[in-house]
Amino acid sequence: MAEITIDGIAKSFGATRALEQIDLSVADGEFVALLGPSGCGKTTLLRIIAGLESATSGRIVIGGRDLTEVPTRRRGLAMVFQNYAVFPHMTVYENVGFGLRMQGADEARVKAQVGKAAELLHITPYLDRYPAKLSGGQRQRVAVARALAVEPPVLLMDEPLYNLDALLRLEMRAELKAVLREAKTTTIYVTHDQTEAMGLADRIAVMHGGRIEQIDRPTAVYERPATTFVGGFVGSPPMNFLPVSVANARLELAGSSLPAPRASGDLLMGIRAEDLMPVAAGEGLPFDIAVVEPLGAHDLVTGRSGATLLRVAAPAGSGHKPGTRIGLRPDPKRLVWMDPASGRALPAQ
Amino acid sequence: MKRAQSRALPYLLLGPSLVFLAVIFLLPLVQTIALSFSEGGVASLGNYRRMVSDLNFGLALRNTFLLVLVVVPIQLALALGLSVMIEKIGRGRDLVLWVWTIPLGVSDLAAGLVWLAILQDRGYLNSALYGLGLVDGPTAWLTYETPGTLFLGVVLAEIWRATAIVLVILVAGLQLIPKEYREAAEVFGARPWTIFRRITLPLLKPSIQTALILRTVLAFEVFAVVYAIGGTNFPVLVGEAYTWQNANQNTGVAAAYAMLIVVISLAATAIYLRVLRVPAEQQP
Helix, strand or coil: CCCEEEEEEEEEECCEEEEEEEEEEECCCCEEEEECCCCCCHHHHHHHHHCCCCCCEEEEEECCEECCCCCHHHCCCEEEECCECCCCCCCHHHHHCHHHHHCCCCHHHHHHHHHHHHHHCCCHHHCCCCHHHCCHHHHHHHHHHHHHHCCCCEEEEECCCCCCCHHHHHHHHHHHHHHHHHHCCEEEEEECCHHHHHHHCCEEEEEECCEEEEEECHHHHHHCCCEHHHHHHCCCCCCEEEEEEEECCEEEECCEEEECCCCCEEEEEEECHHHEEEECCCCCEEEEEEEEEECCCEEEEEEEECCEEEEEEEECCCCCCCCCEEEEEECHHHCEEECCCCCEEECCC | CHHHHHHHHHHHHHHHHHHHHHHHHHHHHHHHHHHHCEECCEECCHHHHHHHHCHHHHHHHHHHHHHHHHHHHHHHHHHHHHHHHHHHCCCCHHHHHHHHCHHHHCCHHHHHHHHHHHHCCCCHHHHHHHHCCCCCCCCCCCCCCCHHHHHHHHHHHHHHHHHHHHHHHHHHHHHHCCHHHHHHHHHCCCCHHHHHHHHHHHHCHHHHHHHHHHHHHHHHCCCHHHHHHHHHHCCCHHHHHHHHHHCCCCHHHHHHHHHHHHHHHHHHHHHHHHHCCCCHHHCC
């Protein structure tokens, strides 16, 4: 069984701290996405798990085995790289069979496993070709097949869809999910693309500045971000944060009274664009529309409520006009409360 | 009008360098060919006959080939090892590369003289050996009576002098290989030696080809180092051309030697181009 325990991993490059005390447990067969902007340390963490980078402190335990001091080649992992790293001087067959050959598998096993992996990723017709003759999407499939052919207990993926165009990325995403579900491999997947993380992962670890800000199921990360950073980074458009002040543990907002998690003081109220209902001017929060972007599924309306910039997902064709004022009614069940000083979520009342 | 002009432009821009090549390279080449095939203004194979029947010819041919066959593989192996080592150096990498390439800045005659100073009767080597009690006094290593040590001396000097050019080409080639290939191989369980043999070496083939062509062609033209260390005790092809041109005042036979070297170099290049070819479909 291959559950992964990352225990207090820290990494410094000279004086710069790339990772600060990362703790993370991944269950056997689970798919965890490391999500974050570039420079957040997600790739460094993945490379430390692979052994391609050494941690300054901490331990990596996979399947009960402490791998911290074990060289990469003996960790028994598989990895898919951002630029595929499919060997140009080997045929697709030899590429897919590379890991098996390194394990000293006999020809019959290589053939069987390569055949199976190629079937799974629909690259059987290309087995005799060289990678230069393949498109980006096909090379990506070869890279995934090479990783799955060894039936690894743990699969590491570093932005594997990064170099594909948008349509192909969508296609590969759905296919990857199906393939990996079938393979039942414990997977750690690095990405900066929140839709990718949301769509693929069982759990998402959102990273920022060398720390894990939140780790939870995709819907929980989306609905109940642990920090303002997570709320702003996950979801498109980012979560709205409205500064409010409470008194007597209640917030008087837009003509209604809501229970607040603190007795008094300033708070940030976080709310998703689709949880702000447009209502007639004079009702709810006053909202001055600046821009209307019809996106097909809905209209993205950007404007200001007082000094705060808000984005609202209004029903498509609702006919809002820039320069007009409407009202917004937040869905009280979908609010999150943040401490404005720490940017951390406060438990709801 | 405009289109005709833009079509001619590349050729116009190439023109000066073509003229330069024709005057400096092509014309002398044609003249040398003509010289080698004529005697007293009449077309003949006499120069080639005289070259082949000369006592030193077989010796020079043998020595030159022997040198190339011994020196070039050692240089390639050394440069491969050194370039992989350089890759692993973090800080001070440029300094190490710089020091290792210093011999490139030394002219080959000067390099030959340096090694002569080390290897001659009263040279540094003998002083050291005498100090260690290994020889009784000045010992000759570089005479026609000691062909083995003479050859060894020339080989040493050539390796010291010209390995760096192979190294520089291979270091540049290694930097062109994305590190992900080696990392992927490592993740999938390859040992360092396997990675070198199955990943690095095949991907380095274009650079190895360039380095080998350059080094082999220059190795066939070896002269100054040999002349400085062995004088005429170790005849080589270019040395014979020099002797026929200057000592024997026979430009025709010298031209025949020059043509022979050209043909050998071209043949070596053709072999490398063929053997170390990377098919288009296997290029990254």
